[in-house]
Amino acid sequence: MATAQKKYTYDYPRPAVTVDCVIFGFEKNQLKLLLTKRAIEPYLGKWAFPGGFIREDETADECALRKLSEEAGLSNIFLEQLYTFSELNRDPRGRVISVAYFALVKPTEYTLEAGLDIDAVQWFGLEEVADLAFDHQQILSVAVERLKGKIRYQPIGFELLPAQFTLPELHNLYETILQRSIDRGNFRKKMLSMGLLIDHSDMQKDRHARAAKIYSFDKVKYEELKESGFYFEI
Amino acid sequence: MATAQKKYTYDYPRPAVTVDCVIFGFEKNQLKLLLTKRAIEPYLGKWAFPGGFIREDETADECALRKLSEEAGLSNIFLEQLYTFSELNRDPRGRVISVAYFALVKPTEYTLEAGLDIDAVQWFGLEEVADLAFDHQQILSVAVERLKGKIRYQPIGFELLPAQFTLPELHNLYETILQRSIDRGNFRKKMLSMGLLIDHSDMQKDRHARAAKIYSFDKVKYEELKESGFYFEI
DNA sequence: CCAAAAGTGTTACCGTTACACCCATGG
DNA sequence: CCATGGGTGTAACGGTAACACTTTTGG
Numbered sequence: 001m002a003t004a005q006k007k008y009t010y011d012y013p014r015p016a017v018t019v020d021c022v023i024f025g026f027e028k029n030q031l032k033l034l035l036t037k038r039a040i041e042p043y044l045g046k047w048a049f050p051g052g053f054i055r056e057d058e059t060a061d062e063c064a065l066r067k068l069s070e071e072a073g074l075s076n077i078f079l080e081q082l083y084t085f086s087e088l089n090r091d092p093r094g095r096v097i098s099v100a101y102f103a104l105v106k107p108t109e110y111t112l113e114a115g116l117d118i119d120a121v122q123w124f125g126l127e128e129v130a131d132l133a134f135d136h137q138q139i140l141s142v143a144v145e146r147l148k149g150k151i152r153y154q155p156i157g158f159e160l161l162p163a164q165f166t167l168p169e170l171h172n173l174y175e176t177i178l179q180r181s182i183d184r185g186n187f188r189k190k191m192l193s194m195g196l197l198i199d200h201s202d203m204q205k206d207r208h209a210r211a212a213k214i215y216s217f218d219k220v221k222y223e224e225l226k227e228s229g230f231y232f233e234i
Numbered sequence: 235m236a237t238a239q240k241k242y243t244y245d246y247p248r249p250a251v252t253v254d255c256v257i258f259g260f261e262k263n264q265l266k267l268l269l270t271k272r273a274i275e276p277y278l279g280k281w282a283f284p285g286g287f288i289r290e291d292e293t294a295d296e297c298a299l300r301k302l303s304e305e306a307g308l309s310n311i312f313l314e315q316l317y318t319f320s321e322l323n324r325d326p327r328g329r330v331i332s333v334a335y336f337a338l339v340k341p342t343e344y345t346l347e348a349g350l351d352i353d354a355v356q357w358f359g360l361e362e363v364a365d366l367a368f369d370h371q372q373i374l375s376v377a378v379e380r381l382k383g384k385i386r387y388q389p390i391g392f393e394l395l396p397a398q399f400t401l402p403e404l405h406n407l408y409e410t411i412l413q414r415s416i417d418r419g420n421f422r423k424k425m426l427s428m429g430l431l432i433d434h435s436d437m438q439k440d441r442h443a444r445a446a447k448i449y450s451f452d453k454v455k456y457e458e459l460k461e462s463g464f465y466f467e468i
Numbered sequence: 469c470c471a472a473a474a475g476t477g478t479t480a481c482c483g484t485t486a487c488a489c490c491c492a493t494g495g
Numbered sequence: 496c497c498a499t500g501g502g503t504g505t506a507a508c509g510g511t512a513a514c515a516c517t518t519t520t521g522g
Contacts, residue, residue, distance in 0.1 A: 006243045013290045014248040017331055056247045056329055060320040084318045084333050086294040095290055097251055099318050099331075168474070185476075186512065210473055210520055402501070419503075420485065444493055446501060477516075489504075
């Protein structure tokens with residue numbers, strides 16, 4: 001494994017295939033991006049998405065899960081395929097096609113660990129991200145568009161908040177991601193009217209007037225409703 | 235090219251990468267699927283989506299366009315990436331990852347030509363499709379879901395109709411794809427209210443009462459409106 | 469004491485829904 | 496001459512948008 005022996009031979013040329021994971025988080029009213037600092041060439045020292053070559057015995061999904069675990073210590077998070085990038089010169093090592101993934105994490109629930117071939121793992125505010133390795137800046141913009149589009153008609157915002165959250169927090173998350181102000185009253189009315197939030201305010205011992213009520217998302221009920229034709233929308 | 239010489243050697247194993255095109259059409263009030271009959275192994279004689287191996291010097295998009303042209307004689311049609319399939323045993327030849335594409339065609343505007351490695355090209359009613367090669371049945375179901383989802387909030391229905399069409403035709407297309415009845419009056423009101431249909435009824439010489447008005451989709455105006463925040467929805 | 473934050477209420481408006489209705493013609 | 500298919504009108508309803516308002520507390 002350490003000494004490459006060039007022992008895989010094919011009739012026709014084949015591209016290498018990698019997986020890259022765009023990982024979003026939300027903390028301190030900011031949309032965050034999880035990046036790893038490369039410890040190997042190419043782009044040594046640059047920040048990039050966790051990812052790597054797909055193995056012979058794993059699907060792209062499995063590879064993404066493995067990379068999230070190996071490189072950042074993440075597991076059990078929202079993950080879905082984003083898009084496949086196949087521009088000819090996107091990787092200096094030669095022809096590399098990348099299947100990009102899209103992940104959402106509750107940052108508070110994990111402590112990051114820099115893993116294999118990685119110097120560091122760190123959350124960045126979306127605004128401060130620049131000069132990424134490969135074509136990762138382009139992948140990022142596709143991911144951001146997907147996030148903006150999807151949050152309006154699928155309950156994925158909850159994947160970015162702790163299990164217990166307040167309505168002002170949720171409201172703020174939507175305003176931040178959609179980059180526009182949303183009427184407070186109308187937002188809470190619509191959210192609550194769907195009946196998908198479980199009220200935990202009775203658990204709050206010393207609830208002052210300025211302390212917001214705590215809710216959690218009722219995933220079970222959402223799945224039920226979805227089955228019977230309901231569909232989430234903000 | 236004809237005699238394979240096993241001359242491409244790599245340090246690590248690489249999957250082969252293909253492109254497959256799911257092509258929808260609409261004719262005689264039926265949703266159609268374009269399939270090619272395989273002239274080579276594996277699955278010789280089975281029906282499958284047009285597609286094939288990605289070349290060293292082309293992107294996945296380019297490969298899809300090439301395959302559409304080579305195998306079915308199609309060009310200038312709506313095309314977008316659908317999903318990448320990477321299950322381990324989806325191809326008997328070994329590890330093959332496929333980037334699936336999603337295409338919409340106006341069947342009346344093309345005459346099909348069976349091309350390279352293809353015995354026949356033919357339109358099938360969606361219902362009669364069964365026993366496809368590879369995992370193409372699974373790819374198909376993803377494509378159908380995409381079509382159903384996307385037609386409601388993007389003006390892709392027009393890609394399936396001739397440039398000139400009537401409102402009853404459009405109405406029928408929506409009912410067929412969404413598999414539910416839609417109120418005639420409301421449908422036409424909503425469609426017309428968006429101001430994206432150009433009326434060509436003045437061109438109709440002998441327009442009887444039972445002959446429906448002819449319209450075309452104003453793509454230029456749609457792009458303009460989209461820029462300024464408008465978004466299509468039925 | 470007042471600005472700020474959480475929560476609630478009110479109203480006008482607009483788009484959708486579910487119809488009914490007209491009109492012309494082709495069989 | 497009436498069933499069929501294209502085209503139009505309307506009234507009730509419900510959700511949304513844009514507000515105003517109340518309460519409590521932290522500085």
